[in-house]
Amino acid sequence: MIKGQASLEYLMTYGIAIAIVVVAIAALYSMGVFKPSSSSVPCSPCFANFAFKDYGGGTLIIKNGPRELDVFSVSCEGTSCTASPSEPIDPSADITITGITTTGDVQINITYSYVGSEINHTDTATIHN
Template identity: 35%
Template sequence: MYNPLSKKAQSALEYMMTYGWAILIIVIVAVILYSMGIFNPSSSVTATSSGFSPFVASSAICNSLALKIAFIVGGLPNGATTATLNSLTLSSPTGFSSSSFPITIPLNGTVTSGSTFTVVSPLAKVNCYSSGVSSGAHFAVNGNLSYTVYTPAGKVTLFSTGTIAGINSPSQSLVANFTNSSNIQVPGTSSTATIMEWRSCVTP
């Protein structure tokens, strides 16, 4: 006697025997990729800064307090020996918990080729590691650095663009409450600069 249910069961069994291992392998690979964060949009963001020639964004730290970026000054254009930093505008953020974008950070300092300087965002304006942004997640933001150089032909204001990127850090304490402080640190100069201390906090 013909039994259609038996025929369907046999077809299903043959299908599982033929394709079961392939389906199992696909599931295992998907689980591994998910655990590695492949499907997390923030994991596709590079942790390496780029652009900003003749400057180099050597490192960046972002936490629940602020964004801090360290720059190295390369060879300045048009034969200039010094440059005056005007401002840094940040836009198109990824991985930030704050929404104050675009934002322009005023700068006030003079740098020379081979020197370094650090830009710090205003407190609570640009930050990470809060409102669901976890430690270790990647962040990135476009930057436009305005600076002025003095050449034999006169003063020229230029713009340098690039991407600032890194990995969110746990909450740290930032001390920057000094009178007439600016948003820039220029080591080895007499110009007024923000005095800061970044301190790691250990959760019990």
């Protein structure tokens, strides 16, 4: 009788612990912890010197860094795209790039220089449609 009682105690103790773990995992699953994020950034790799803000319908919005840009040009793979505002672009200003192809992966190249500098820099991102 003692052996039966000990084994029943063992099963009850660990059974309750396993049930608690299962309930915790079920709660996490219902909260969506195990689902991949649906709000992922559609550019990867994204620009190194510009902050991604939004993308949709062939229009990309990025934010300039802390320095004013003097020369600014954009080229998009497979299409002609345009950027606004025109030069010079203020620090932290939003830059809107329109005319991006809305199918497939599109590489976007930005060529710019800082005010007071003659050195051109290039930054590249790939948009995933």
